[in-house]
Amino acid sequence: MEEKSWTVVxxxxxxxxxxxxxxxxxxxxxxxxxxxxxxLLQAIRKCEPVNTCWPSHNIKIFRNATFDDYARARAKAKIAEETSDLNSDSEQVKRKRVQKILSSSESDSSYSILPSPPKIKKKNCKDDAMMKKSVLNRNNDEDEIQIDPFIGIENRIEKQNDALIEVWPNVNEKENFNPVCKACIERDKSFKTIFEQIHIIRGISIDILSEVKDLKKNTNRSNILENKCTFYTMHSNIKFPLKTVDEIDVLEGILNGEDDFQLLVLEFAKIGGTNCYNFVKRVLSTSLTNEMALQYSWLGRKGKLNFSKLNIAKVIINAAEKADISQNRTDTEVAIQTWLKRASDRRNSAINKKN
Incomplete structure (x- = not known):
């Protein structure tokens, strides 16, 4: 596991x-x-993993400025705000900061105010000339010019006015910028825009692939449901009305599949009816024999089997809603319960007709 550390920059x-x-x-x-x-405060304190899609900023890393304790790193950062020497414990010459990061009331172990993300400041020709001079002078042994990052741009220009003229002879006070500055700024803007666009395109691509996957799945299901094949043709081994508990168990296993479930919903919805009970009666009469209906009750009371837990019961409820026969689920459940209760009356009526 990678050890956590913080660096003052x-x-x-x-x-x-x-x-x-x-x-x-x-x-x-x-x-x-x-x-x-x-x-953002939590991300810094927890040392969250880096994401290269985040905006990037140019930094300078202080010497010996990496610590394995955040509180200690913050203490050193407060020293660096006032002096360029992280190892200094006493207050040296204070230098003006461009932006205040944390309030003076925060302690070493807890910080309630978080620094704002660094804001990109446009460079002018004087800034670039000064930085150019700094780079050139670093190659000299005796005449190296140390640029203190805490000293303002104006002070540095005053101290190195002669050097600036040597490096950039075309710079004058009337010019706001030179072509080199403008080219660098435009290049940086272009790169940043490209990175942002890549991040956006990546997100859009993921969304599109997800939608295509769902569309393909729904299209395959629609092809099945648009009468290209029916439940009865796909499962010719199921013979309605069902006469035994074993046949019901086989049907229950088939209805565990979502496509088969929807196919039977569509078939039952086509049966129709004048009202909810009439619809349930027409569906169940073609699905179960009266002898099978005698073995079930809606909740399985009085020693009978529980019909409400069967997939076929759910199919009937969904079919009633799809056919706009039922106002709500409860009406369909009551109709099924009533039809099962009347199984005994239907049996006695059939016996009387035979006699």
């Missing part, structure tokens, strides 16, 4: 200092999630 876009999970850092870039304040 400087966001170059707005010169803010923060202790962030070390696994959010890749090279000189930091991936920063776009989350609400409370969730």
């Amino acid at each position: 400087l966001f170059l876009d707005d010169k803010t200092v923060e202790a962030i999970p070390s696994n959010w850092i890749q090279g000189q870039l930091c991936y920063w999630p776009s989350l609400a304040t409370e969730k």
Whole structure:
């Protein structure tokens, strides 16, 4: 299991200092999630895994600035807000911060205010000229110019005015930017836009594939239900009306399949009726013999079998709704219960007719 650690870094876009999970850092870039304040605080403290789809920002990593304790990292970050030396325990020369990250009342172990994501600040020609001069001077042995990130842009320009003129002779106060600055800004904007579009396209693609899968499944089911095949033709071994409990058990096993269940619902719905009881009577008369009906009651009372738990009972209820015969489920259940109760009367009536 990877150990958690936090690193104190400087966001170059707005010169803010923060202790962030070390696994959010890749090279000189930091991936920063776009989350609400409370969730962002939890993500930092829990050292959540990095997601490369997050927006990225340029950073500077302080020397010896990685810690395995978040409270200690935050304490060092507070020192870095006032001084460029993380190892300093005493207050040195205070430098102006561009953005206040945490309130002065927060403690080392608990923080109620979370830093806002760094905001990208447009560079002008003076900024780029100064950074260019800094890069060139790093190659010199004796004349290396140290650029303190906590000193404002204006102060640095005043100190290195001569060097700027040597590097960028075309820079003057009337120009807002030069072509190099504009090209870099446009390039950064283009890359960021491309990354955002890729993330959006990926999400859309996943949604489309899910919809296509559902559409394919529904299409296959519709082909079955549109009378291309019927329940009776698919299961010719089932002979209605059912005469034994074993035959009912076979039908129950078949109706466990969703497609077969819907097929029988469609077949029963076609039977129709003048009212709910008439519909139930027509369906059950073709489905069960009266001798089988005598063995069942709706709830299985008086030693009889429970009809309400059978799949065929659910099929009849759904068929009544599909045919717009029943106002609600209860009406269909009452009609089935009544038909089962009258099984004895139907048997006596049949016997009297024979005599």
